[in-house]
Amino acid sequence: MLDVLKPVTSLKLSTKPRGEGAVFKLHYRATFVFIMGCCILVTATQYIGDPIECLPDKDSIPQKVIDTYCYITSTYTLPKYYNMKVGVEVPHWGLGPEMAEDEKVYHNYYIWVPYMLFIQAISFYVPHWIWKAIQTDKVYTILMGLDNRSLDEAEKKDKENLLVKYLALHLHTHNVWAVKYIVCEILNFVNVLVQISITNAFLGGEFTNYGPKVASFLWQDPExxxxxxxxxxxxxxxxxFWKYGPSGTVQKHDxxxxxxxxxxxxxxxxxxxxxxIILSVISALxxxxxxxxxxxxxxxxxxxxQHGGTLRPSPLDPSARDAVDSLVHRCQYGDWYLLHSLGRSMNNLTFLDVLRALDRELNRSHSSDYDLNEKNLLKGKDVTSV
Structure with a gap:
């Protein structure tokens, strides 16, 4: 059976940094892989057996014919026998002598389970695919390999300087990028709700209470x-199954x-x-x-x-705290989210160095702009006096 699931277990989902949070990854990684594995499992008839095997009341019908016919036309149960004891009052759950006026519940959705699971798996991957297409590898490109812990010190410093220059030069230009990600997060949440609704309709309205019913069933009296x-x-x-008899009359076979x-x-x-249900709650949070x-x-x-509880400057080093406070005050939301995304992919100490260097760079730029404005103002006064 592990060989059957091998295409899913060997599936290589990209681990390239793209600014995605942990909840976002639950949708296109954990959920996608789980549902796709289930899709493959229900098609593995060599381990489960044939999807359907029917026992006709007479031997005049070929086994393959009755099996195929009942599989494609759907089978049914009788609700009036649902609460009767199996083996005592009825031979099987929901089955017994049938009258023409009896209510019937048809079960044909099991035919479409593999297709339904495949479509659901793809739907959980779509928001990630959209995000991957529109975010242009911003985080991965800006990192320039700083997420690699094997960099030598000189190369790391050069890359840090380039990163700081980029962040300082493109300050206040990342809001649209952040909004795109938020839209994809909303798509994930909406998709979970839609999948719950579609699955409930697919199972004839039984899916909404399916979990609680199964959980309560485990605590009931076995008898x-x-x-x-x-x-x-x-x-x-x-x-x-209906067929013609020897004399040409229509015969019914159960x-x-x-x-x-x-x-x-x-x-x-x-x-x-x-x-x-868990994924929808987590996505809402x-x-x-x-x-x-x-x-x-x-x-x-x-x-x-804090950066997830790992980046905690000590009280003896207030420069880090001051740098963060200063950056948050100067940065717009898109700039902050880009920094947060970079911090999730970089070594904590490296990220802390980048924050300090970026704060110094912005202070230097602000000071230079201020001096330039002062000089222009003084020149204006000189011209006026002349």
Whole structure:
């Protein structure tokens, strides 16, 4: 089975720095790989068995014919037998003697599960693909290899100087770039909600409460409980097949069909329910965090100082804290997010050197501009006096 999943396990997703946060990566890495692996797993019939095997009431129908017919036309269960004891009142869950007026619940979505999973996996990768296409490798290009810990000291200093000059020269020009990333974050959150809604419609409205039902089922009395996974993914269903008899009359044939694939489908969608709910909550919190960073400069300064709890200047070295406070005061949101993205990819000490050097560079530029303005002002006064 590991050979079946080998295309997913060997999938090489780019680790190039692009300014993406951890929650963003959960969408296009963890979720994409998990759903794509499930898609491959449900098509591995050599390990699970045939998707459907039917037992007709007579031997006059070829096995392959009845199996194919019932698979493509969908099978059904009878709701009036859902709460009866299997092996005592009914032979299988939801199956029993049928009357013409009895309500039937048809189950044909198991045919489309692999396709549905494939489309969902692609949908979780799309926001990342959009971000990768529009961000022009800004973070990776600006880093110039400073995320490589094996650089010698001289080369590292040269790259740091180039980085500082770029940041100082292009100050206040990164807001559009940051807005693009925020839009992609919103797309991730919207996509999770859309996938929950689509999956619920795909499973006939059963997905919304699927996780809580399965969780409560585990705590019920084994003698009285009914597995909610049977309702969504029944393992034995019923099928009708009509054919002509020897005299030309239409004959009806009932068949019991075993859906071996549903034993995998039910587990996949239980895990998927919990994962999508957790991912939607985390994505919502990430958006709240983004709003907080946009409206609170002090929060941005705190994040930049601590940098995930690893960049904490000591009280004996207040220059780092002062440099960060000064930069946050001067930088717009796009500049701050670029610095934060660089800090996530660089060594903490290297990043701290860059912050100090950038603060000195901006101070020097500000001082030069001030002196130039003073000289122009004095020249203007001299001309006026003459």
């Amino acid at each position: 009285d409980r009914t597995d909610p996974m049977y309702e969504v993914f029944p393992r034995v269903t019923k099928c009708k 068949a019991l069909c075993v859906l071996a694939l549903n034993i995998i489908n039910e587990k996949i969608y239980v895990i998927l329910w919990f994962w999508l 990430a958006l709240l965090y983004r709003v907080l960073t946009m409206v609170s400069p002090s929060f941005r300064a705190r994040i930049l100082r």
